[in-house]
Amino acid sequence: MDPREAALRHAYDHAVRWLAGLPDRPVPARAPVDEIVRALGTDLPDGPGTPADVVDLLATACEPGLTAFPSGRFYGFVVGGTEPAALAADWLVSAWDQNCVMRAVSPAYTAAEDIAGAWLLDLLGLPGDSSVGFTTGATMANFTGLAAGRDAVLRRAGWDVARDGLNGGPAVRVVAGASRHMAVDLALRYLGLGRPELVAADFQGRMEADALREALAGGDGRPTLVVLQAGDVHSGAFDPFPACVRAAREAEAWVHVDGAFGLWAAASPSHARLTAGCADADSWATDAHKTLNVPYDCGLAIVRDPSAVRAAMGERGDYLIQHEHGDPVDKVPELSRRGRAFTVWAALRSLGRSGVAGLVDRLCRHATAFASGIAGIDGATVLNDVVFTQVCAEFGDDARTERVLARLLEDGTAWISGSTWHGRRVMRISVSNWSTTEEDVRRTLAAIRRAAA
Structure with a gap:
């Protein structure tokens, strides 16, 4: 195995472990920047290193500082995830160069x-x-x-x-x-x-x-x-x-x-x-x-x-x-x-016409479920007409909304960010990831209820 192939195999192993761990992983990162800096090392080496070892260091040092953006329970920004065929194609993009x-x-x-x-x-x-x-x-x-x-x-x-x-x-x-x-x-x-x-x-x-x-x-x-x-x-x-x-x-x-x-x-x-x-x-x-x-x-x-x-x-x-x-x-x-x-x-080749339509419909359906679930929480109000994939809610007043958001991030089940809309602090949910399931929505709503209790 030449150094390039070894590095790619190590990268593959780390990537597969990362993706396999997403369902059970807390969504927020677990380590701050300075901890990752120490793990990566600040001194530039005097000589070259083995590519596979470099990949291993990068993966293990950075893992605690990674936010689970690809998780089906990240709703903080409108960023989506990575559909399987597109992810694999992207690896080819780098290899083909x-x-x-x-x-x-x-x-x-x-x-x-x-x-x-x-x-x-x-x-x-x-x-x-x-x-x-x-x-x-x-x-x-x-x-x-x-x-x-x-x-x-x-x-x-x-x-x-x-x-x-x-x-x-x-x-x-x-x-x-x-x-x-x-x-x-x-x-x-x-x-x-x-x-x-x-x-x-x-x-x-x-x-x-x-x-x-x-x-x-x-x-x-x-x-x-x-x-x-x-x-x-x-x-x-x-x-x-x-x-x-x-x-x-x-x-x-x-x-x-x-x-x-x-x-x-x-x-x-x-x-x-x-x-x-x-x-x-x-x-x-x-x-x-x-x-x-x-x-x-x-x-x-x-x-x-x-x-x-x-x-x-x-x-x-x-x-x-x-x-x-x-x-x-x-x-x-x-x-x-x-x-x-x-x-x-x-x-597009993987999803086909019906698959793209189904993806859009599924994201919208999850957003509607979020709105319905939040509306049933004491003191919570959904502020927008949920016509697509966005949901904005408040929990009585700005101070309580901020407390709910903070507790939700501490809980770690999901990542939902706050925003200011029409002068009010709101919980803003963006349902954008192809991998979000009804179970993800259920778990997230349970976490929101705990945070609001």
């Missing part, structure tokens, strides 16, 4: 990206000739869609931002809902556009279409981007797309949809109504690591007009081998990057 930039250099990767992209457009009900780019996550997917929109609306106004930059050009107006996710603001900051103008949203976080139309009426023909949302991070609510898109079209605005986890509702016949009208937008952002459950990192930037995203993202070096049909490099910001499409292809 492909440069996923050009068709001519890695035809295998490009084939997987082409197929996975077409499958995604079909599942999500989006225009079949749209561009699908694979980014690091939803933040960069939002960045990509908004970059394509920024450049397109400036081009319509007679300004070439690729050549001349933003200085001296027409000011781009960005309008978003008051409950938009912070990733939108971050992407806009990267793009030099600053904070968006905010439009009123209802209690659930849905943009008010009449307020959007009124806001856009005062635009004076300025280049404009409108950002809509599929899945509020607290309530799971979806903007009223038909009315909002119609208002944006009247103002000749580019429409971008942040659908980090909620866009996947379109893949379920039972929940597709939530995304009705969404396909009429110009660009969409989502994250395959969330609802689809592929490994980190894997955002999806989808743009209706492929030429718009090529104009914003494409760049050519003399040493690159340009293909007449375009290359993966034309669709996302990064040059060097992992073969993310391999894992998406594996997840």
